[in-house]
Amino acid sequence: MAPFSLMTAGVSLLAKSFNVFSCTSILARSTRILPATYFSLGKSLSTSTSNDGRPKAPMNSYFRYLVEQKSFVVRQNPAMKQTEVNRKIGQQWSTLSPEQKRPFEVAALRDREQFKKDLEQYQARLTPAQIEQKAEERRQMLAKRNAKRKKRELTSLGKPKRPRPSFMIFISEQFDKARGHNMVAKVLSMTDDWKRLLTYQKQVYIQLAEDDVVRYKNEMRSWENHMVEIGRVDLLREKTIADRKRAAKKVTGAKQTTTGRKTAAAKSTAAKKSTDG
Structure with a gap:
């Protein structure tokens, strides 16, 4: 996909099945629906190659329209956020008729065919x-x-967050007080502060970390039980799966043992009755 920095480039509307006159007439009908919209003929919106020489895939018909409309919408709505601009253009695209979308689809199809040829040539040159x-x-x-x-x-799905080590808890609590003008400097200063802490001061954070481990284990147990209930056994940890298999094997073994004892007792009773008879 071509970068959005190319949004001032034009859309090529020439194709084998369309001549300049037919494309221009379609565009004229389009601009009656979207006033002040402009289109450029004869240019491709796809970047030729990437840094390693591989041809870049061209934009589809919608993104070609998005690129064409973006500068116009931004000029008309300078305070509008990027997401709102894209949403507005998307709404415009959805109101276009198939005839109005056709020039963009034709141009996208032409670039797609050229991309396939360029890609074959590129792959043929590779060792x-x-x-x-x-x-x-x-x-x-x-x-x-x-x-x-x-x-x-x-x-x-609400998977619990992993427990934090004592040092990370210390960083999260002391970050606002840390020295330094950037993230790296702050972390380095907190690392020095952590090393200077006395044993009883560190013990506070060590205890918090141990409590967090207990929290994590309890939450994970509940979460994995819920995953089993909704049929997402594939999300269980390998340790949990192994534990469940061992537990199931023990239950099966216990049932077999009980069944064997009952069978043996029944046979013994039957043999005794036969002897008495």
């Missing part, structure tokens, strides 16, 4: 080592993205 390196970079990127997604999911 086997470079291909493997790119594949590894992609695996790492996907792993990082999945980790972030999972963290957001766990947060939304």
